[in-house]
Amino acid sequence: MIKLTPRAQASAKWGYLSPVLAVFLTLIAATVLFWGLGKDPQLALYTFFISPIENWYGITELLVVAIPILLCAYGLALCYRASIWNIGAEGQLLLGAVVATTMALQFVDSDSFWAMPLVLLAGMVGGMLCSGISALLNLRLNCNETLVTIMMNYIALNTLLWAVYGPLKDPSGYNFPESALFGDSSLLPILFEGTRLHFGLLLVILALVIVWVFMSKTFLGFQIKVLGLDKPAARMAGFKEKKLAAMVFLVSGALAGLAGAVIVTGSTGQLIPAISPGYGYSAIIVAFLGRLHPVGITLAGLLIALIFMGGEMSQMVLQLPRAITGILQGLILFFLLSCDVLIRYRIVFTVKLPGFTAAAKH
Structure with a gap:
């Protein structure tokens, strides 16, 4: 028994x-x-988990796929540490991509040094706008954050579709639903010649270090942990619950919006309807699989990225x-x-x- x-x-x-x-x-x-x-299970497992990364180019592609997932997951981990159930990373990513594209299209014929920082910053603002609406509804109107953030995913998706079929549609694009190609000043630099691995990898490493230090070494990080573990204790200690909740909402949205900006400036070079196969949703699994710890999240993100690549490989090889x-x-x-x-x-x-x-x- x-x-x-x-x-x-x-x-x-x-x-x-x-x-x-x-x-x-x-x-x-x-x-x-x-x-x-x-x-054949042995062939299928090999095709799914080994074949995509059996050479250097495959490893770099794994990192390209993992970059937006990890950026979203680091932000979600902050929310979940505070027991705020943000399910809206996908919408924040998509809206960040739309706003970043709007900025990038202003620099198509420019070689300004400020183009790339402004595009990335615009993506973060777009993500913060999406998460900020959720925070406002949750903290001011007492709406359930899970339902609100899920709702915002659909709003952001339809905003993306409206943009690529409407104001951001390339007038010279033969009626395809996509924006114009970005100028070189708005594209993330490639780190290794002959690959697609771009500067976004360094942004992920920077986010990893900042989130790790913030959660483990700062008093604000400690307050977030206490808020997540015991809200009455946090209130008795004088911690400002609503301000902490708003902060983690906005930081999570900024990182997810940055992920959207990285996709359009690093992977696609333009805005298209299918910029994300569900990276924001997968980031939820990554955050919990990684135990809300930045290092664990990084390992889990690489695994989920491998599953994305393995799924594509299995479609081609195994049908x-x-x-x-x-x-x-x-x-x-x-x-x-x-x-x-x-x-x-x-x-x-x-x-x-x-x-x-x-x-x-x-």
Whole structure:
């Protein structure tokens, strides 16, 4: 017989082992899934997880995909540390891309040094605008932040579609829904010749360091942790709950908006409807899989980026449907939530034989 018994205190060991076990169980489930689809599991796993990064160019592409995911995830981690359930990184990314494009199109024929900083700053402002509306509705009108941020995702998506079919549409683009190509002054520099890996990688490293130091070394970071763990205690300590909540909303939106700006200035060079296959939503999984720690988030972001690349590779090589990417991401989240039960509960195996009872705890 198997039953769960509460632990006296949460297990720190399982806090770290749970994500590892979740990934392992996902690989087992993926093997069964590939077998059920009539594919050789060994070939499918190799195609999905090894083939995309078996050379230098593949590794650089992995980093290109991971950049926007990580920028969104670092911001979301701040919100979740404060127990603010921001589900709107996708919308903040999209609106950031729209505003960044609006700025970039002002510099198409310019070689100004200020073009790139202004485009990136515009993207951050766009993301902050999206998250700021959510913060206002949540903090002033007491609207549920989960529902509000989800709603803003759809508003941002339709704003993007309106922009590429309307005011930002390239008049010389043969009626395709896309903006004009950006000028060279608005494009992120390439770090390695012959690859698409751009300056956004350095922005990710900078964001990693800033978020890590902020959360672990500053008093504001400490206040955010206390707010997330025990709001009544934060109020008794005199922490300004609404100001802290507004700050993490805006910082999260700025990082997601920066991710949108990085995509249009580094990966696509223009605004198109499909700039994001769901990076903002995937960042939610990354934040929790990485245990809201910048280093853990970085490792989880690389894994999710690999799943995106593996999904594309499997479509070309194995003729698997595009939905396989979302299925594997969903499996990771499912197993992570399931394994997290072990943090607060023990699994007790009890074997009853005539005249003898044995129990094992895990």
